[in-house]
Amino acid sequence: MSTKPSRYTVTAALPYANGPVHIGHLAGCFIPSDIYARYLRKKGEDVLFVCGTDEHGAAINMKAQAEGTSPREIVDRYHGIIKDSFDKIGVSFDIFSRTSNKTHHETAQAFFKELYDKGSLEEKVTEQYFDPEAQQFIADRYIIGECPNCHYEEAYGDQCENCGRSLSPTDLINPKSKLSGSTPVLKETKHWFLPLDHLSGKIKSYIESHKDWKPNVYGQCMSWLDAGDGLQARSMTRDLDWGVPVPLPDAEGKVLYVWFDAPIGYISATKELLGDKWEDYWCKEDTKLVHFIGKDNIVFHCIIFPAMLMEHGGFHLADDVPANEFLNLEGKKISTSRNWAVWLHEYLEDFQGQEDVLRYVLTATAPESKDNDFTWKDFQTRNNSELVAILGNFINRVLVLVQKYYEGKLPEYGVLPSSDLEILGALKTAPADIAQSLEKYRFREALGKLMALARLGNKYLADEEPWKKVKTDPERTAQILFVASQISAQLAQLMEPFMPFTAEKLRNALGLKSLPWAECAKEIFLASGSEIQTAGHLFQKIEDVVIEAQIQKLEDSKTDTSPKYEALKEEIQFEDFSKLDLRVGEIIKAEKVKKADKLLHLEVDLGFEKRSIVSGIAEHFKPEELAGTKVTVVANLAPRKLRGVLSAGMILMAEDSNGKLSFTSPPADMPNGSIVR
RNA sequence: GGCGAGGUAGCUCAGUUGGUUAGAGCGUCGGAUUCAUAACCCGGAGGUCACGGGUUCAACUCCCGUCCUCGCUACCA
Numbered sequence: 001m002s003t004k005p006s007r008y009t010v011t012a013a014l015p016y017a018n019g020p021v022h023i024g025h026l027a028g029c030f031i032p033s034d035i036y037a038r039y040l041r042k043k044g045e046d047v048l049f050v051c052g053t054d055e056h057g058a059a060i061n062m063k064a065q066a067e068g069t070s071p072r073e074i075v076d077r078y079h080g081i082i083k084d085s086f087d088k089i090g091v092s093f094d095i096f097s098r099t100s101n102k103t104h105h106e107t108a109q110a111f112f113k114e115l116y117d118k119g120s121l122e123e124k125v126t127e128q129y130f131d132p133e134a135q136q137f138i139a140d141r142y143i144i145g146e147c148p149n150c151h152y153e154e155a156y157g158d159q160c161e162n163c164g165r166s167l168s169p170t171d172l173i174n175p176k177s178k179l180s181g182s183t184p185v186l187k188e189t190k191h192w193f194l195p196l197d198h199l200s201g202k203i204k205s206y207i208e209s210h211k212d213w214k215p216n217v218y219g220q221c222m223s224w225l226d227a228g229d230g231l232q233a234r235s236m237t238r239d240l241d242w243g244v245p246v247p248l249p250d251a252e253g254k255v256l257y258v259w260f261d262a263p264i265g266y267i268s269a270t271k272e273l274l275g276d277k278w279e280d281y282w283c284k285e286d287t288k289l290v291h292f293i294g295k296d297n298i299v300f301h302c303i304i305f306p307a308m309l310m311e312h313g314g315f316h317l318a319d320d321v322p323a324n325e326f327l328n329l330e331g332k333k334i335s336t337s338r339n340w341a342v343w344l345h346e347y348l349e350d351f352q353g354q355e356d357v358l359r360y361v362l363t364a365t366a367p368e369s370k371d372n373d374f375t376w377k378d379f380q381t382r383n384n385s386e387l388v389a390i391l392g393n394f395i396n397r398v399l400v401l402v403q404k405y406y407e408g409k410l411p412e413y414g415v416l417p418s419s420d421l422e423i424l425g426a427l428k429t430a431p432a433d434i435a436q437s438l439e440k441y442r443f444r445e446a447l448g449k450l451m452a453l454a455r456l457g458n459k460y461l462a463d464e465e466p467w468k469k470v471k472t473d474p475e476r477t478a479q480i481l482f483v484a485s486q487i488s489a490q491l492a493q494l495m496e497p498f499m500p501f502t503a504e505k506l507r508n509a510l511g512l513k514s515l516p517w518a519e520c521a522k523e524i525f526l527a528s529g530s531e532i533q534t535a536g537h538l539f540q541k542i543e544d545v546v547i548e549a550q551i552q553k554l555e556d557s558k559t560d561t562s563p564k565y566e567a568l569k570e571e572i573q574f575e576d577f578s579k580l581d582l583r584v585g586e587i588i589k590a591e592k593v594k595k596a597d598k599l600l601h602l603e604v605d606l607g608f609e610k611r612s613i614v615s616g617i618a619e620h621f622k623p624e625e626l627a628g629t630k631v632t633v634v635a636n637l638a639p640r641k642l643r644g645v646l647s648a649g650m651i652l653m654a655e656d657s658n659g660k661l662s663f664t665s666p667p668a669d670m671p672n673g674s675i676v677r
Numbered sequence: 678g679g680c681g682a683g684g685u686a687g688c689u690c691a692g693u694u695g696g697u698u699a700g701a702g703c704g705u706c707g708g709a710u711u712c713a714u715a716a717c718c719c720g721g722a723g724g725u726c727a728c729g730g731g732u733u734c735a736a737c738u739c740c741c742g743u744c745c746u747c748g749c750u751a752c753c754a
Contacts (some may be wrong), residue, residue, distance in 0.1 A: 049697050075696075223681045295682090295748065325682080333747095364702090369690085373746055378689075397713045404712080445691075445713075446701070455702095455717095462718035467711075541714060550690065551683050594678035595754045616753025643678090643752060653754050657718050661754060 005288035007046035009281040010037045011266045012091075013293040014054035014099070015498060017078040021085060022341040023374060024334040024541070025294070028324040033292035034091045035363065036400060038497035039438050041092075043517040048281050049573040050269040051086075052097035053079045056243040057258035064242075082415055083484035085344040089355050090500045099244075099261060107268035108261040109247035111312060112192075112236065116248065120311045121192040122233060129184035130239075131177040132568050138160050143184060145175035159180045189239055190250070194260075196231035203231070206306060214441075216295060217323050221302045236260045263305040283314055291321045298323050298620035324443040325367035326352045329374050330554065339557045342374070342550075350550070356499035357383050357539065363447050376554075380547045383539065384453065392539040395491070395506060398484045399534045405470055410485055410530040411478035420483050423460055424523035426453070427490045431520045434494060443498075450494055453606075457487040485510075485532065489525035502538050509535035519649050538572070579638035582652070584666045585611070590623035596643045602626070602651070604633060607673020610634075614647035618662045630665045632676055 010032040015021055021030070026658045030051075037049035055075040064294065075098070083096050097104065115121050127145055159247025177184045196203075208223045213620040225231075236257050237246050270278040281287055291301045301321050309315035328626055334341045347358055361382050367371055402408060417425075430453055437446035466480040492506040507514060510532055512525065526532070585604040593599035598616045600623055613633070632652040639648040666674070 091719095112707050216748090219681045221681095223749080226680080292701050299749085328747095331721090365689070372689075378703090381688095384714090385703065388714060393713060396716080401712055442691095445687095451702085458717050459719095460709085461712075462710080465710085465712085467713095470712090535712060541716095566706090593752080597678075614753085618753090620754090651754080655754065 003286070004023045005045075006284070006286040007288070008040050008048065009266075009270070009287055009289045010040070010049045011289075011291050012051040012093070012439055013291075013297055014052055014083055014262055014265050016057075016059070017053040017055045017075040017082070017670075018060050019097070019336055020081050021344045022334060022336070022364060023138060023329070023344065023347070024327045025346060026089070026358070027327045027366045027374070028294040028373075030086070030089075030091050031359055031362050032322070032324065033221070033290075035443055035497045036290070036292070036438065036441070036444075038092055039130060039435070039517070039540050042496060042514070043435075048270060048274075048275070049092065049094050050097070050266050051093045052092075052095070052099065052269050053082055054258070054262045054265060055079065055098055055100040056255070056261060056419050058238070058240060061213045061242045062671045072100075081345055085348055088348050089344060089358065094501075095269050095273040097266075097272055097321065098264065099265045100271070100278070101268075102267035103263055103272040104261070105244045106584060107190060107271055108244045108256055108264045111264050111267075111308075112256060113247050114258070114312055115194065115236075115308075117672045118191065120194065122195055123190060123192055123238065125188055125190045128187060128189045128239060129177070130187040130189075131148055131182060131184050133177070143177060144174050145173055189254075190233050191254075192236045192246070193233040194311065195233040196304075196307050197233070199310060200225065200231045202310060203307055205399065206310075207302065210320070213320060214322055214369075216325065217298055217302065217321055220295075220298045224299050224303060231303075231307075246452060255377075259300065259304070259562055260308070263301070263308070273498045277599060283316055285316055287316055289316055291318050293321065293323050295323050297605065320441075325369070325371045327362075327365075327367050327372055330376070330551070331373055334526070342554075354383075354540070356502045357387060357542075359499055360387060360447070363443050366444055368442065368444060376547045376550045380542050380544075383542045387539040388541050390451060390458065391454045391491070392537055394454045395488050395535065395538055396459070397461055398457070398481065398488050399509065401466060402481050402485060402532050403534050403558060405466075405477065405481065406530055408532050410526055410528050410532060411482060412528045414475060415478055415483040416483070420479060421523075423456065423483055424486060426456060427486060428521050428523055430490060430494060431517055435517065439499070445499055448487075450491070450498065453487060455493070457484060457491075459483060460487070482528065485526050486524055490520065493520045493525070504531060504537060505535055509533045510645050512614075520626040579636075580634060583607075583633050583635040583670055584674040584676060585631050585633040585635075585651075586672050587629045587631060588627045590621075590626040592618055592623060593643050593645055599643060600626075601645050602650075604631065604649070605672045606633065607671060611648045613647045613651060614642040614645050615651045615653075617651070617653065617661055630664060630670065632666065632670055 010033055013025075013029050015025060033049070033051075037047055040047040040465070053073075053075065060071050064074050067074070079098050086093065086096060090572045098146060099108075119609060134279045175184055204225050207218070207225065213221075234257075235258075237251075237254050238257050239253055240255050241253060243258065244261050245251070246256060267278065267282055270281050274281070282289075293301050298321065301318065301323075306317045318629055326333070329340060329342060332340055348355070351357065357379075361379050362374075363383060364386075365374060365378065402410065405411075428451070434446050434449045435445070437449060461480075461484060464476075464480045464615040466477045466484075468478045469480070487510055489510055490501055490508070492510055492512060497504075498504040498515060503514075510526060511530060515525075584604050585606050587602050588605050588610065589603040590600050593601050593614060596618075598618050600615050600618045600621070602613045602615055605615050611633070634650040634652065637647060637648075637650050641647065654664055655661050666676070
């Protein structure tokens with residue numbers, strides 16, 4: 001967009017309501033979007049900042065079933081936790097809605113209906129499996145059966161995990177529903193697909209018109225568009241009872257696909273807040289639309305959602321999608337399932353009154369251009385040597401001195417020398433300078449520029465030494481503290497988007513109102529005679545014990561993840577078991593399979609013969625360490641080729657809850673070829 | 678394996694369209710200081726810009742190749 005936008009629509013990715021929010025979400029999406037929105041508001045722009053919980057989809061349904069409760073119960077729980085924690089950390093959404101509410105259902109249905117009415121959707125009737133016991137259609141991956149290709153007994157309906165073959169549920173021999181364990185029956189069902197291939201040209205030129213997007217975003221989009229198969233038609237509906245009902249006759253038990261309804265959630269949240277005025281923020285070309293997301297969401301926000309909007313017509317497409325990379329934690333990937341995370345609601349409990357510290361640290365260390373690491377040690381250092389020592393200390397020095405020398409009343413300053421005018425000049429240019437970074441979504445750079453002001457203040461005091469001059473030159477001392485107070489005032493204004501709580505505290509001490517950004521471009525904020533109070537310490541030092549406790553907490557949570565035990569499979573008869581021929585084998589030779597990351601080509605001695613077996617264990621074992629290892633082999637499995645290499649049999653492996661594999665090895669003196677039973 | 682993004686001081690990162698001694702913050706060492714939460718301020722040390730070629734008068738910056746990290750994807754238990 002070349003001309004100045006008339007209004008802004010800022011969205012933050014909808015958090016999925018099956019768990020709380022952690023620091024990775026914050027650093028990647030919510031803190032930057034909040035800084036941006038607060039900055040725009042302070043600039044006096046017309047800005048709408050929307051978000052909400054994404055509450056549909058099979059995963060929430062499954063979680064509810066696993067906990068023996070309802071999806072409603074799950075989403076209510078997490079919507080509450082998430083909304084509350086966003087409030088407390090100061091993420092200033094204009095509305096934080098949810099996709100399960102009425103407005104959203106209506107909006108999503110109307111959107112779908114529009115596509116349907118104009119003939120954009122392809123209707124396909126297919127036979128799908130239906131679970132008679134659970135009385136519902138079953139998603140492909142919740143159907144298990146025997147693979148027609150390799151006869152693996154537990155192939156999923158969409159793919160056999162054993163031979164890797166893509167499957168359709170109807171290919172399975174002896175299918176079972178994972179929901180109830182019963183045998184599903186085929187039933188005709190109708191679904192609606194959105195073809196995308198005819199849009200690929202439009203989408204490509206849309207992306208290409210945004211070469212200014214971040215390289216990681218632009219690169220991923222082009223990579224996706226250039227991929228071989230082109231854009232496939234996507235089914236926009238599912239057979240499920242939790243979600244937005246498909247607004248057509250004959251669509252009993254069908255809901256919109258969660259990926260279809262979720263982004264529309266941005267729009268319905270807007271409607272909920274603004275009523276008819278919503279169109280200004282979504283349809284007008286002079287609106288600037290910015291989606292803040294994590295890198296896992298790039299393709300969806302840059303390609304699929306715009307495609308939906310294009311096909312519908314009448315919508316303005318995203319002007320920028322400043323996706324961040326991932327934040328690691330103490331050198332390891334954040335993982336919800338392994339409980340390796342710092343949860344926002346827990347941080348807020350443990351660090352009450354230190355909301356801005358987390359905002360500051362996550363901004364300073366945000367993964368803007370590549371993955372970054374959050375460590376508690378770094379958190380402590382940034383708090384102690386940046387917030388406390390540089391920023392808090394400067395403010396404290398000024399306020400204490402003004403209190404001490406002038407009873408809190410700002411003195412007259414007479415005619416300032418040019419060195420002071422230079423300092424004040426820096427205050428005048430700071431807003432534009434910081435704005436330049438913010439407009440480019442360079443939040444850590446912007447924050448650095450803010451801190452440079454505090455550094456300037458500290459240097460000014462050190463150079464001028466008012467505590468000495470007060471004895472010899474009261475007039476000059478008055479000037480110095482007058483100038484230093486102006487720096488404090490500018491800090492109070494400009495820190496607002498980054499650290500809103502501290503900004504308010506400081507403004508109150510200085511008796512200032514929040515000023516529009518443009519009005520911050522000046523030298524003097526506080527007139528002589530202004531009453532100034534001390535603010536106490538803006539930031540508290542964080543001691544080692546506090547940090548050690550957090551690290552310990554992380555370690556503990558890691559070990560106490562109760563391992564997830566898979567449900568037992570259905571009972572089998574002895575003859576089922578006796579079909580298996582298990583033998584003791586010994587690995588003689590192992591080498592990596594070319595062009596495959598996970599596969600090892602093994603030569604296994606079964607006593608009576610040597611076998612070639614391909615096994616997916618390359619990420620767990622080095623080939624040269626394997627010779628001589630005793631293993632248990634499924635010896636009568638039908639042979640097949642993997643990556644062009646013959647695999648005649650299968651090695652049995654045990655897997656722990658972290659996905660680590662180990663051999664089920666017989667003792668070394670057990671002869672090769674021995675029967676296992 | 679394919680595609681994408683990265684690999685710059687001990688750590689976290691900047692380096693704009695190729696142009697003289699490659700920058701910042703933190704950490705570290707030394708100095709100065711005491712108004713301030715032993716904080717601030719000044720100074721020093723520290724980099725063959727992943728590696729190897731090439732283009733150019735000139736490359737961290739462009740081209741080719743190799744290695745490593747992350748993501749998507751393929752291959753699996």
